[in-house]
Amino acid sequence: MAAGLALSGAALAQGVIRIGEINSYKAQPAFLEPYKKGMDLAVEEVNAAGGVNGRKLELLTRDDNANPGDAVRLAEELVAREKVDVLAGSFLSNTGLALADFARQKKFFYLAAEPLTDKIVWSNGNRYTYRLRPSTYMQVAMLVPEAAKLKKKRWALVYPNYEYGQSSVATFKQLLKAAQPDVEFVAEQAPPLGKLDAGSVVQALADAKPDAIFNVLFAADLTKFVREGNTRGLFQGREVVSVLSGEPEYLDALKDETPNGWIVTGYPWYAIQTPEHKAFFLAYHAKYQDYPRLGSVVGYSAIKSIAAGVKKAGGTDTEKLVAAFKGLEVVTPFGLIAYRAQDNQSTMGAFVGKTKNEGGKGVMVDFSYQSGAKYQPSDEEVKKLRAAD
Template identity: 30%
Template sequence: MAEARFNGLLIGGLLALAYLAPGPARAADSIKIGLVTDLTGMAYLLAKDNGEGAKIAIDEINRAGGVLGRPFELLVRDSALKTDLGIAAARELVLDQKVNFLFGSISSAVRLAISDVAKQYKVPMVDSVGGSRRLVEDRGHDYFFELSLTTRTEAYGQAVGVSKLKGKKIITIAPDYEWGRLEHEGFLQPLKKLRPDIEVVGEFWPKLGEKDFTPYITAMLTKNPDMIWSALWGGDFIAFVKQAKAYGVFEKVTFIGTGEPSALQALGLDAPEGIYAFDRAPVYAIDTPAMKAFVNAYQSTNGRLPTAWVVFGYEAVQLVKYGLEKAGTDKPEAWIRAVKGATVPLLRGPITFREFDNVSNSPVYFGRLARDPKYPHLILKDIDKIGVEPSMISVEEVKRLRDAAR
């Protein structure tokens, strides 16, 4: 019932068929962005925040008169973590609504399918979530732009952070589906090179949406690891933490997991202090004037910190705006030429897109969870900002993967 009430609110707000700021600019043809995302199911909080960030950016742009003399319009569809719904929604947005740009879902599988639609109909797509490396590697194409992190770049940043920790025996736990498998692969491959002395003494693969982690926790402890690395996210991470605390896991083992505010805000001060964690955009630690202004405005309106998902939704619209202004037109090929290889000023600072495959050099932030009197939840402290360029495979390797996938 709670989820039904929540989704009902979304239908009245974010999940309205179209969002367009009122005013004289409405008379002009709008620049349409189609957002297909997972507003039903376990990812709905992430999807809500991501869409909210896009809506905030569009509000600001439209109040300032739009871009190229035209307002932005956001059309939102719910893919509900289902590939067939994502494909149908993307096609409807492209063929019936004539959107100029597509934004993708939380699910990597759904996003891969939407990306295929973008390629087929030659509509630029901005990934404001991040996920499977396949999005920019074997399934990548000129119309797809990766604003966030992939399983290769994100997991590499974690491997760099973990390589500096003490201990030689490590256990991994990751959700048993494609993203979890690729994140696990992306973590262990560089870790073994950075720390060949580390031994993996156990791998655990709970299903996505697992409720009872007790069998996994007890099995882990019997192996006496020095470290546990977790790729659990959302409700899975929250459930694992609550159950693991009862077994004293965080006092016995060096634990590495997510530091994303969605989970930390849900856990509050019950989150385990002192564990190591990573985040894609810890807004309280990114010292750019644009981010400071954004965080202050968001907190004054919402009473909480914006999550990374809000930030990336906002930045996706910033990226669209940048390309339109640079190209001076909404023609897809001109927009693509304007953004390929560009260094774009965003909330997090300048982000560069590699010219061949449109993958960004978005960094990973790695630190330890600690209390701060300014916040009702734990935040990352002693943060190391880790560049991900060393993890990017060569252009030649990307070409080989794409050729093999044809």
């Protein structure tokens, strides 16, 4: 009898596509709660339409406690015990890199939905790891033309001292110097992630008397930085260029403290009129009675990408999935994207615009969508950057 039950359980498992998803839910709830909602909506839509090649999707989520070691342990458990077909997820760059290395070692398909580090698709890239969100290089490259237009000579830099912050600043320096050779970088503040001493950081930046500031802080660190900067007048008469700060996850938290006129990447959900986004917004709002955040778009698009990849591959065999994702096209709320064959990076873009404090709420204005396909190094440079495949 027990053997019969086990057999029926195995047969049932073969009838579904199991997605093992690992993320820092407790550590980064502002982004990851909407992200989970986006994933659940996509799973519901795919299954309501009959699944993928007749198989329904099943999502298994795990919390990695923002710890790379925990992320790898959970990946091993999901693959060995839960028999998942693919791995997905991670928010922080260090956990994303750990999972990418796991995928390389185990020869197991992994879609890195959110971590922004360039290493995932370049120096630490491997054939089993694909990435959805636009990388640090791509988002910084979208901002540099706007920064160069300001014609400010003395720049100060502030960023979290881990992979995402370090690579963002390195790219900003490289690209801005190329666009504006006389630029000077007069101060750098790199506090540990989540441990910003806002008073000392803001004072150090003010003491350097920069003409402009490039900011890479996010989440609670960003809120503290803006509050202290407003209090001490750091932003008065100074331009600020800031990665991610136009995302509702972070603008919503700033509320009436939102600064005016920062040049940012973000997601102005309330003003996007494309058919793809309207359909997504209406479905999301109907399900949750809430508006989407950027995390919602990323989670939704990750599941849709996996479904499209499995459909193209004709199943969940890892090698067939790896091949199917090369050049794979997926319709997302931001329109059609493709996964580049040369480095496994998707062409999903971001919105670039300015922050505005509108009646005590932060919004993005004067924005435009920048396709990720336009903000990449040349194929020759990518080959040099990508050490192994």
